[in-house]
Amino acid sequence: MSPSQYRYIYAGLGFALIAVIAFGWAFGRSDGSGPSRPDVIEGLSPLPGDQVPRQTPLEVDVPVGYELEMWIDFRGSGGAEANWVKIPASEIVHVPETGVYSWRPGLNRLLESWIPGEQRVRLIWNTTTGIPDPGRYEFSFRVH
Numbered sequence: 802m803s804p805s806q807y808r809y810i811y812a813g814l815g816f817a818l819i820a821v822i823a824f825g826w827a828f829g830r831s832d833g834s835g836p837s838r839p840d841v842i843e844g845l846s847p848l849p850g851d852q853v854p855r856q857t858p859l860e861v862d863v864p865v866g867y868e869l870e871m872w873i874d875f876r877g878s879g880g881a882e883a884n885w886v887k888i889p890a891s892e893i894v895h896v897p898e899t900g901v902y903s904w905r906p907g908l909n910r911l912l913e914s915w916i917p918g919e920q921r922v923r924l925i926w927n928t929t930t931g932i933p934d935p936g937r938y939e940f941s942f943r944v945h
Contacts, residue, residue: 838938838940839936839938841863841864841867841926841934841936842861842862842863842924842938843862843863843864843900844860844861844862844901845860845861845862845940846858846859846860847859847942848940848942849940849941849942850941850942850943851942851943852942852943852944852945853915853942853943853944853945854944854945855906855914855915855916855917855944856905856906856907856914856915857915857944858903858904858905858906859871859903859904859905859922860901860902860903860904861901861902861903861924862899862900862901862902863900863902863926864900865897865898865899865900866900866928866929866930866931867900867926867927867928867929867934868926868927868928868929869895869902869924869925869926870887870888870924870925870926871887871888871893871902871904871922871923871924872885872886872887872888872922872923872924872925873885873886873888873911873912873920873921873922873923874886874920874921874922874923883921885923886911888904888911889911892904892910892911915944916944917944917945918943918944919941919942919943920941920942920943920944921939921940921941922939922940922941922942923937923938923939924937924938924939925937
């Protein structure tokens, strides 16, 4: 190959690289719509908008030193007709060393299984010691 052919090949590869970077930037960035998850919630499952099976557990990871309450909206729609019910602490599994809270529907629980459709969850937290850091976060997911 001649030197000019190598230049054309390198120029074409350069343009292809620029196109791939531009494509990734344009379609890979967040549009910023919707509420963002608070920094206190380090991990969450299911994620807002997820579609999950009826026996999916609810898992929340918060920093060590926080306490968390989990609430379920039995009507699912929120707003004026919301029917928020607190999940009993006796049904929630908490690992203090990691800050993970989890709850699973089942026999002799608040719910035996998630009801198909939209499910709304409210999380309320605060620190157990030190400076208070209260907060609240609501999200929804769909059960199929």
